[in-house]
Amino acid sequence: MRGVAGARKSELQPLVEAIKVIRPIVRGEAITDGGNSQRHLIVLLDGIACSYERLEDGRRQIFLFQYPGDFCGLHRYVWPATSGHVAVAALTDCKVGMLEYRVLDKVIESDPAVAPALWRSVMLDASILRERMNVSRRSALERVAHLLCEHLHRREAIGGAIIPLTQIDVADAVGISVVHVNRVFQELRKLGVLSEKSRAIEVVNRVLLADKAKFDDRYLHMSVALSGWTIDTR
Amino acid sequence: MRGVAGARKSELQPLVEAIKVIRPIVRGEAITDGGNSQRHLIVLLDGIACSYERLEDGRRQIFLFQYPGDFCGLHRYVWPATSGHVAVAALTDCKVGMLEYRVLDKVIESDPAVAPALWRSVMLDASILRERMNVSRRSALERVAHLLCEHLHRREAIGGAIIPLTQIDVADAVGISVVHVNRVFQELRKLGVLSEKSRAIEVVNRVLLADKAKFDDRYLHMSVALSGWTIDTR
């Protein structure tokens, strides 16, 4: 039972049922490059991925994180020649479902509720981007804390307090240097927000974290209120 | 003849023809607050507006700028209860066209090309937000220069090298202090990018500006390739 970003269960069910191909992706591999040759809509079924772009100087800017139920590169379907080189990569081992565009065409045609649901999914992305812009004006600690809150929020369906990201991932997402992220993490551990024992990102005090982050989850409400769907991932 | 963000002329023509109410808005006034009571789709017909949010500490974060042909608060139509308090304000004197949601419903129903066009408009916004994220990792000068490039690009239909924004607007959009924006402007004038004479933002060397900004307009290509439409603004 997983939450589909920005859509009620019933609306995307026809789409989900049309997914025939399921593919495993190992950590670090590309789920889609930024190319225009895409012919499938991709749904993340298991694991965590991120959409990102390489900057000219080689740095990586992470835009969004994908959790199970999220679409990868939906914009390609709506607008194949769309902006540059937004790629999606697996941050952990993943499983994805694939759906040919022309099949998707048919699903949309036969069920008028599917397109608006996809539309809203794009809007949820935009909403997250806007929130990131707001947060980008706060201190490094708040920005990192905020990102962790977002991940806890979206992991609710999965459970556990360990966020399987590297400090590098966090740095590339919030836009601060890895070194500084490390120092922020030490600060968060000293504050009792993160576990002192483990090297992993393990949240031991969610309330305190949300407080430090001044986290207001309203910008995610559209995804919260929505139920999920299931699919057999083998 | 104005460009509609992310849509070909023919696609949005039926929508444009349905606009009956045209309203003038003076500089500084709200075009829509962030409220949920919205019952009209609003199209900017003349002037420049911005969508923004107030941060807790009172600062203003500008997300996007609207030029003639852009929609204001389209997300409200797709998802009325959508994210927080995104408001739209007029940065110059404006004229807006208004279209009741239920009329829009009918237009969408009767013309299957309208919805995808609106969808792409939302995606153009997301594309701009992503680009801003990339740019936010560069220096203040590049960020400001980049913003000016974007405005020149979108002003092409209007013409003129003067960008009618205040330094405060720029600061709130790129996320740096007004004082520093001012210093950046002096630097840009010294470099021969902006006019030394005028207090206004007057670009005298577009090529140099684009160079300083490392501006790559691909992220706007979806809007470029598209033609415009006309409407009588009285």
Next chain:
DNA sequence: CGTGCTGTTGAGGACGATCAATGACGGTGG
């Protein structure tokens, strides 16, 4: 037992924030 990736630590410096005044300009009312 090396090799590679991630995490950690230190030192020095730059960029931009903040605070506080002052200047320029346009509009308004006496």
Next chain:
DNA sequence: CCACCGTCATTGATCGTCCTCAACAGCACG
């Protein structure tokens, strides 16, 4: 016509956050 006021632009000084460079440590992997 002039005094006043509000908004926006400009300038100086100080300070802090975060970056960069550089080195090393821990751990997983083959």
